[in-house]
Amino acid sequence: MGFIMDGIDAEAYDRQYSDRQLMRRIGRYFRPQVGRVVLITGMIVLNALMDMVLPVLISQGIDEITGNQATTAINTLVFLILAATVLSWGFNFVRQWYTARSVGDVVLQLRSDAFTAVMSRDMSFYDEFPSGKIVSRVTSDTQDFSNVVTLTLNLISQVLLVILIVGYLFSINARLTWLALAMAPLIVGAALAFRRVARRTTQQAQRLLATVNANVQETISGISVAKNFRQEQTVYDEFTDVNEQAYQVQVRQGFVFSAIFPILVFIAGLGTAVIVYFGGTQALDGSITPGDWFLFVQAMSLFWFPLTGIASFWSQFQLGLASSERVFALIDAEARVVQIDNQPTPPLDGRIEFRNVHFRYTEQEQVLNGFNLTIEAGETIALVGHTGAGKSSLGRLIARFYEFQGGQLLVDGHDVRCFDLDSYRRQLGIVPQSPFLFTGTVADNIRYARPEATDTDVRQVAQSIGHGDWLETLPQGLDTAVGEGGRGLSMGQRQLIALARVLLQDPAILILDEATASVDPLAEAQIQEGLETVLTERTAVIIAHRLSTIKHADRIIVLQQGEIIEEGSHASLMARRGHYADLYDAYFRHQSPDYEVA
Amino acid sequence: MAAQIALPKTEFRVESAPTYNQTSPIRWVVSHLARYKLLLAAFFVGMTVTNIFNAAIPRQIGAAFGVVAGETATDAAASAVPDPYYAIVLITLTLVGLAVGRFFCDALASFSMEMVAKRLERDGRDELYLNLLGKSQTFHNQQRVGDIMARAANDVRFVNEMMMPGFSLLYDSMMAIFIPILFIGFIDPRLLLAPLTFCFFYYFAVRLYMRQLEPVSEQVRTRFGDMNATLNEAVTGIEVVKAASQDKQELGKFLRDARLYRDAFVKEGEVQARYLPTLLIGIAIAGGFLQAVYLYNLGEISIGDLIAFMGLMWVLRWPAFSSFFTFYLVQMGLAGAGRILELLQAKTELDENAAGHVAPMRGELVFENVSFRHFDNGRDLLHNISFTARPGETIAIVGQTGSGKTTLTKLVNRTYDVTGGRISIDGRDIRDWNMHSLRSQISIIEQDIFLFSRSVAENIAFGLGQQVSREDIIRAAKEAQAHQFIMNFKDGYDTIVGERGVTLSGGQRQRIAIARALLTDPRILILDDATSAVDSATEDEIQKAIKRILEGRTTLLITHRLSQIRRADRVLLIRQGEIVAQGTHHELMATSDLYQRIFARYDI
Known part of the structure; x- marks a missing residue:
């Protein structure tokens, strides 16, 4: 399976957690949900019980009719079957209702933690890792994680069902039960064999997908350069390469996953054949009733479904573990700036x-x-x-x-x-050379560091820079909409907004890093006048190439x-x-x- | 040529790219699938046969039961088979055969669909990417990168999942309903009562379920997109967030979006909890059992028939359960396809104009009464601009921040199209030029220089699509005065810059951009050099580089450097989107008050 392992680079901050560490960590997120978890567990148990009762009732019905019993008993049985069905559905309803709430809350918490972690990383982290990949970890990976929690609950309920049925079958006929169980190790073994492979391919596929996304993101961000040079073709060719690579890895992953199911169904099919043969011969001997035999055959289908569930679950589960691993690695990435x-x-x-x-x-x-x-x-x-x-x-x-x-x-x-x-x-104000602006209005951006500032405050600060002349060049003045990252505004305008933003913040220490480098000389002169009064009251570090500004x-x-x-x-x-x-x-x-x- | 007119407008087209039907999500998906007919055929055959084998298994079990029961009951089947043990062995072998056959068919179907689904994802992303490349800058300015990313990453994945496991399971379920019911019909048509009644209610239950799920799932996804966009902005603007110490504000914004997403997610869970078909199949099994027992007691069906019937009813549990998510996956996929289509269909104003004028440029650039506005209701950003640049001339453009200088230059290579008047190059309206011919002969060095996250050499060679030798790259870098600082990096020309690598200063970026432009040897150059005096120490070098690149080209130069302005053949003074004065530096110093005010303090 060497082809499946072709290496795709991991991020430098990726770490290997053991499954136990991961599980314990995930468990911690569920602790605040204890009440709901208990309720959900109860519902799962009751639901499994009802699901088990159903085939047992039917098998008894068969025994009754083969034994030529009175039809009144059949009516009672049919009524019981109905009751079990309705109850099973009801328990499942309650379970799902609260599962959605628990999972929703846990994922919210996880996202919140991941986001907080990302925000608290220092700038060296952002220099090293492309923003696209960081973003995909906080949103997409947490989403994959949530899918897995739901799957896990399904698995637990199914495993429980298997245990209940096996227990009941043992009470009827131990020998046949052992025969039925003989298939289980085969199924679980096959499932486990896929485990490693599935996990590797999944990680690779997800990483390559992240690479594709980073590629798309970079192109979209730098689209104007591609257009200016008319290099759409080159950019496109590069994308096609990565996209094709991602496809190859995904197909490999897909093959691994879609091979599991037919193999397991095949083993289960063999199991059915075994039960039909041995059960049939025993029934002919009369050592087992036809109804019980039927129950065994039916149980096989009740049986392999959860077991294959474990198998397909493993792949899904690994997917989720890999996702949560990546989220935790992001949360745990060592900060270099340490207070x-x-x-x-x-x-x-x-x-x-x-x-x-x-x-x-x-x-x-x-x-x-x-x-x-x-x-x-x-x-x-x-x-x-x-x-x-x-x-x-x-x-x-x-x-x-x-x-x-x-x-x-x-x-x-x-x-x-x-x-x-x-x-x-x-208490610190920084105006960088290429300031980032947020989506919103110019006023929103000026108010960014002090969200509680009034419109009057904002206007005052804006007016204090170069007598507010620069506002005239904005189509709607302070209400002009700003695109993502400041698109739609010139660099000079962005710098003026960033300057106003910091002035409104009123910091004790002011750092101007080429803050007015792109402003025209006329505005610059006006800004200087404004700045002089601002600077007298505070410590200021001015970094400038334009020497006229630092005299x-x-x-x-x-x-x-x-x-x-x-x-x-x-x-x-x-x-x-x-x-x-x-x-x-x-x-x-x-x-x-x-x-x-x- | 007629065929070309029918094509939608785009600034970039790849001849070999397949075309898809973009009129509706379903048609779009179908047109994609049409490329892989053979794989799909393999899937359909494999899946159908798998289900026939599946339904045959309860039939065999019923037969086995008949054999066993035949001992006690008086049954025609018992006499037909002399030795019940032999019959059981035969049935067991048949079951093994069915399991083997089912395995191969199942694997064939799964693998085929797997390939189709992954190809669909690949092709869809490809199509979207190509389409985005062809969209105008106006379009891109209005989009949030995060939102585009959500569509390119998640929606495309939903389309993949719609096929596998979505459609694969859906077809499986349909077969798993149809074939067992067919088998039941063969046992005794009267037994169809329970399964058909089930189907009737099942149909409405699934419809109701989907109706409830649709708006909710749509909400889940829009909110995911919003959350993604918010996060993306916080991450790209991290320096400001930190500097302003607004982590909490950003967290608040993100949490608000994440919470809205959570609410939609919970609502979705509630709809899913109310899923009825699993209840219906339970009732159908109970009812069917009652009827089968009644028929058995009347002696109308054998015990083997009853067992086979119950086994087949049991098979129906699977489709009843799986439609819980199969339709959902398909719907998610279609919704995703819909959102991708929204992007694909978004009209773009400019076209590559493949049939347009192709010629080597001389470089005569004429603006005639040009005006421009971004939106229909907005005010003119540029108004009544007229000037002429003869081949090789340098036109300096000066004016206050926001006066429209940069916008003016972006009209030349049709980043935006004029909304009034016309621009012509070599006497032809630029809208008549072939887009490729036009843009490849015009270079823009923007003020805000974007470098790709790759090596210096690749960034320089970008303009020629990497089709250039290392020697040429180095020569261009030398002429742009960039060679020296590049060689100071440890990896020289292979140093990775941008988001993933070395951070460059403004002056360094500018010189790399100049080298990049030099390689393409444009006839018309637009140089936005408003960031004056980037680094006094390297000023000489930058000036040398700029002087070098101006040689022999028509240039629009946005600048505040007097030395450059003085050398320009003509200066345009722009104020609030209009040319208020034009002439040489000396003329303007003599005639324009505003011009004097701007430059007075530099004239020592």
């Missing part, structure tokens, strides 16, 4: 101190190597330097988006790792490969004629009409 305490953050003054901080994103590239910097409360500092000098990394470390590997980062003298992240970040910073820090090579005010740095002065001259040279490219 060692969760002290509520007091209102911050905004003094930030880097002490001998070491930081890297990946093993290969050290970004900061023993970095030291103190930013005083209320100070506005500007970070300047080449791409890759570590400017943005400093902002991200302050925001606790990534974990540093050594040293200390203090805010108002407290270790930043001691704060409750929520209350800490609430007024209290202190300018020039970074090179993670180290500070110059610092001071604009005037003092210019006077030094060092690196900063070079950058500044180069910058203005580019803006100058007389600039010529070499």
